[in-house]
Amino acid sequence: MFLNFTYLSLLTAILTLSLNAPVLDLRTKSELLGITSQNSEPKQSPSTKECKTEAEQLLQQSAQLWQNNKYHEALESYQRVLAICQKLSDRKGIRDTTYEIGLVYVRLSNYTQALQFFEQSLIISKELGDKKSLGKTFAEIAMIYYYQGQYYQALKFGQQALAVDQEIGNKAGIGHNLNRIGLFYEGLSNYPQALKFYQQSLAIGQEIDDKVLLGRTLNNIGMLYTAIGESAKALDFYQRALVFRRETKNLMGEAKTLHNIGWAYEQLSNYSKALEFYQQALAISRRIGNRASTARTLNNIGTVYQKQEQYIQALEVLNPALVIFQELGENSWIGNTLETIGNVYKGLNQFPQALDSYQKALAIIREVGDRRIERLILSNIGEVLVKENQLEMAIVFYKLSVNVTESIRQELRSLPISQQRSYTTTVADTYRRLADLLLQQDRVLEAQQVLDLLKVQELEDYLQNVRGTQQTAQGIPLNPQERQINDKYNQILNQEIQLGRELAELQKIPLADRTPEQQQRIAQLNQIQQEINGKFLQFINSPEIITLVQQLSPSTREQNISLNQLNTIRADILRQLQPKAVLLYPLILENRLELVLVAPDAPPIHRSVNVKKADLNRAIVEFRMALENPKSDAKAPALKLYNWLIKPIEKDLKQAEAKSIIYAPDGQLRYISLAALYDGEQWLVQRFVTNNITAMSLTKFIRQRRAQPQVMAGAFATGRYNFKMEGTPLAFDGLKFAGVEVENIAAIMPGTIKLLDREFSREGTIPRLNDFSIVHLATHAMFVTGKPEDSFIVLGDGSLFTLRDIQLLSLPNVDLVVLSACQTGIGGKLGNGEEILGFGYQVQQTGAKAAIASLWKVNDGGTQALMTAFYAALQSDNNSLALALQKAQIALITGNDITLSKSQYQTVQQRTRSNLPSAVANALSHPHYWAPFILIGNGL
Incomplete structure (x- = not known):
């Protein structure tokens, strides 16, 4: 009988299970595309009656070659079919054959050629008006861009494929396209959007009872949670996916999901469980003869052994994995496995x-x-x-x-x-x-x-x-010396790349088809490669390189790099700032603290402080606990940190005549305010203006203060809202003094727009933000360690505005964003302070110049006292943002009010003092009330 394209497509799908994919999920390209026997659409033969016999023989030959992983030979067979179709002007046959050739090129990772053939197929599908084929080809093109990492292009074609399937009412196709679009968003690290499309795909799979789609989508959702570090959550989705894959007797899908379960356990450092599931996946891959997935699971088993420092066992599985990858020509995996083997030898001190x-x-x-x-x-x-x-x-x-x-x-x-x-x-x-x-x-x-x-x-x-x-x-x-070293090393590397390229092409030729000359050249290239491999050690020990290295040693080297960067910092930034500023970078290392200081008129210096990371972090936690308790004595822990962070550079600060410190804190130092350090006589804020930055390279210090700032002030003052975050119930009450805070700002800053409670909504707030130079938000905000998607601001109507939402804003007219009731280090858990960096960065990315935020939850009565003083300082004498914050903090420490006009004083001070409980009013000098507020960005 005639072997038509329907049968061939099904066979092709079954045999295309070892395609390259991110190792993380071991998803094959055939599965990502939805090419499986359960959901493939029938294909028509590209032959006509005149070429039926020859085409049948060629198609049978192609299927056998594909089964034996002889993709180049299969390609030749398809091209002969294509020639027959072209001879007979069989447009439909040409369309189908170019589509199949595109699939082969995808298997060979030759995406340029694959794209050319899919585009030919696409043109004819449009010509024939075959929307079903059109949608499939759009999907294939989308996946090619996905494999190449061009996720926006992938999204473009994926959306076209979805539109076609929606037009013809192909529910299964819609579900698979939604699943693919989820992949593209995942590639863009837009995990919320990816999850949204996966969930839509899942809903369609449930509606039409497509268990293949359900298994695939659940597996992908699991992969998403693994990617964002929530492996425990991922396990639930993997287990559900496993049920569907077993029900549909999808052995390759079952192996992949078992592999992913192993990966999740590996991420959770449960190595015994990881090995258990990897071994199950390995058994299935071997049983069905899928060598690529076998090698990938062997590779992962090897990484587990490496992490457990079981180096001999690691080599026992990594070396066979390497052999398989080399035989299959999986270059990316060859490189990955060699790198892991290098890690093993590093662990063995070899x-x-x-x-x-x-x-x-x-x-x-x-x-x-x-x-x-x-x-x-x-x-x-x-x-x-x-x-x-x-x-x-x-x-x-x-x-x-x-x-x-x-x-x-x-x-x-x-x-x-x-x-x-x-x-x-x-x-x-x-x-x-x-x-x-x-x-x-x-x-x-x-x-x-x-x-x-x-x-x-x-x-x-x-x-x-x-x-x-x-x-x-x-x-x-x-x-210069490093450039010479790099150039000479690249000569060796490029030689090896060229040889490897030639060797790979020759090894693709089946052994039976190689000429004696080709076999001899392969042996010659292998020998040359072995010689090159030993050249690296010869390279680093060669007299020429030793001479260059000696020129880099501290005893013979000057600072042999361009001083443009330093001159930029000095001339363009530090020398123009008033009060006079220096740049301070601490670096926390395991056994010491390094302080790097850049001043406007001297070379950068560094001072080493003999303190262990564990001791420093312990002191940070003790200091923060003291700052969070207004009844504690914070001076002792503040003095300890002062002696480590400031005392070693005291003379340097004095020599630089510094009045301002631009501060880029490291690690857990981000959870405390530099201003709250204590020198034994006074707080650091009483000596220096402090201005935190995310990074100097991301901050533009250009002072563009307006004569009269225009302020929008929103407040969540009354009501109660309940939320759930990752299943944990959260409740937020209105801030009793937030309304007073906003009224005081309005009294000090003419023209202030006030938004209270329900007026302080997304609709009433977000579209108007860029109309103001200062945006003040007197409301709850939480910055969550490790999870930017869980960080949020509570608006007055109970809606949430996330850290991810901030990145969508455009605020080039805004000088300052104030969040006066934020929390970091939620639940007593201190991370590395990235959430604080993240907030400052996202605000600056909108175009806003700076932000003020609090590092812990502060009594809102004390907050409104500080904010009142801040705006009073800002209004008087045209102070910079950082200087105004310093004056406000000093005002709370000393009890001296910022100078206001008589009418303002009567309005504001009466409202501020009379509403404060006496216990708070009498304790405002404690750093609990003024120290949590830091300015991030351009405040000078």
């Missing part, structure tokens, strides 16, 4: 073997173009070189890693989701290690640049949406 594996991995990963893994390999090479006490060489590779990261950040499109990695550190740790090494070498200027970029990377870790600037895109400049 550093030459580790460097050899990293060298091989780097050549492949650069060829593949996976820059996210490239930066990790470069960082690992740096770490090994540190262990080998080659610190100058380590700096070179850490710099290269940082610069790849900054280059990625500057790109307009996202890169593909990387395969699952055995990450042992965060990307930010590379910046921290590089800064540490530079400070050990007394290369302070370079260290300051790294510390600034560290803040940007920590923002990226938290928000996942941080774009760089022209300044950050430059990364950390290599000095």
Whole structure:
């Protein structure tokens, strides 16, 4: 009988289960596309009666070749079918065959060719008016862009595919397209939007009882929760997906979900459970003969053993995985597995073997173009070189890693989701290690640049949406010796890339079809590669490189980098600021605290403080507890931190004649106010104006104060609203003194627009924000550690405005956003302070110049006293934002009111003092009331 395209498509789908996909979920490309026997649409034969016999033979041959993973041969067979169809002018046959050829090219990861053939198929589908084929081809094109990391393009074609299926009423197609669009949003790190589309897909799957779609979508939702670090929640979705995959006897789907369950347990550090499910997944993959998924699960088992420091067991599974990937030509996976093997050898302290594996991995990963893994390999090479006490060489590779990261950040499109990695550190740790090494070498200027970029990377870790600037895109400049080292290393690497490319092409030729010359060339290339692999160690120990490294050593080196960056900070920023300002970057390391100080008229300096990270963090927690209790004695813990943070640079501050400190806190230092440190006689705020920044490279210090600020002041003063956050009930009551706070602002600042309670709604507030220079929000706000999507502001009508919502605003006319009742470190849990950085960054990204927020929940009576003093200081003498905040804080400490006109004084002071409970009014000098408020951004 004639083997028509319907049967071929089903067979193709079944056999295309080992396509490349992010390792995280082990989803194959065939599944992402929805190409399975359960839901494939019938295809018509591209043959006509005149070529039926020959086409049948060719199609049978293609199916067999596909089954044997001989994709190049299958491609040749399809092309012969295409030639027959073209000869007979069979437009429909040409359409279907070009579609099938596109699928083969996808399997070969040749996306350029795949796209060309899908576009040919698309043109004919439009010509024939075949909307069903049109929708399928749109979906395939969307997925190609997804594989390449061009998520916006993927979204464009995915939406076209969805529109076609909606037009023809194809419910199953609609469900699968919604699922794909969820993938695209997940690729864009827009997890709320991705979840929305997954849930719509899930609803359609339930409506039409499509168990294949249900299994796939539940699995993808699980993957989303794994991606955002909620692996415990992901497990529930995986277990539900597993039920449907077993019901539909989808063995490959079952293996993938079992693999994902293992991955979730691995993320939860439950390694015994992870291995249990990986082994189940492995058994199924082996039983059905899917070598690619077998190798991927072996790779993940190897990473678990590596994390458990069971290095011999790790090699026992990683090496067979590597062999399979090499046989299949899965270059991205080859690079990933080699990198993991390098980590194993690093753990075994077999550093030459580790460097050899990293060298091989780097050549492949650069060829593949996976820059996210490239930066990790470069960082690992740096770490090994540190262990080998080659610190100058380590700096070179850490710099290269940082610069790849900054280059990625500057790109307009996202890169593909990387395969699952055995990450042992965060990307930010590379910046921290590089800064540490530079400070050990007394290369302070370079260290300051790294510390600034560290803040940007920590923002990226938290928000996942941080774009760089022209300044950050430059990364950390290599000095002349480092450039020479890098150029010579790239010569070796490029040689290996070229050889690897030629070898890979020859290895694609089936063994039986190779000529003796080709087989001889393969052997020759393998030999050359082995010789190159040993060249890295020869390279770093060569006389030429040793000479360059010696020129980088502290005893013979000057600060061999461009001073443009320093001059920019000095001339364009610090020298123009009044009162006179310095820039302070602390860096928390495991066994010491480094203080980096940049002044307008001196080279940057650093001071090392002998304090362990654990002791510093303990002191921060003690100080914060004292600050949160207005009856406590906060001076003792404040003095302890003063002795670590300020006393070591006292002379430097005096020499610089500093009156203002631009402060970029690190780690848990973000949870306390620098202004609240105590020198034994007075609070630091009584000596210095303080201005927090997210990063200097993200802050523009241009003073553009308006003669008369225009203020919008909203308040949630009455009522009670209940919410649930991740299943936890939350209740917020109106702030008793918020109304008084707003009335006082209106009395001090003429023309203030007041929005109270229900007037203070999304509709009444958000559209008008950019009409004012100051936006004051007297309401509850919560900034949640590790979860920007859970951080929110409560509006007066009970609606929530999230940190993600803030990024959608455009506020170029706004000088200041004030949140006068925020909380951070919720539930007593202190993270790394990214939520505070994140709020400041998101506000500045809207175009607003600065923000004021509180670090803990403060009595709102005390808050309205401070805010009254702040606006009084702002109104008088045209003070800067930071200086006005300093004067307001000093006013509460000393009990001296800010000077106001007689009418204002009578109105405001009477309202302020008379409404305050005596216990609060008499205690306003305690830092509990004035210290939580920090200014972030351009306040000078």
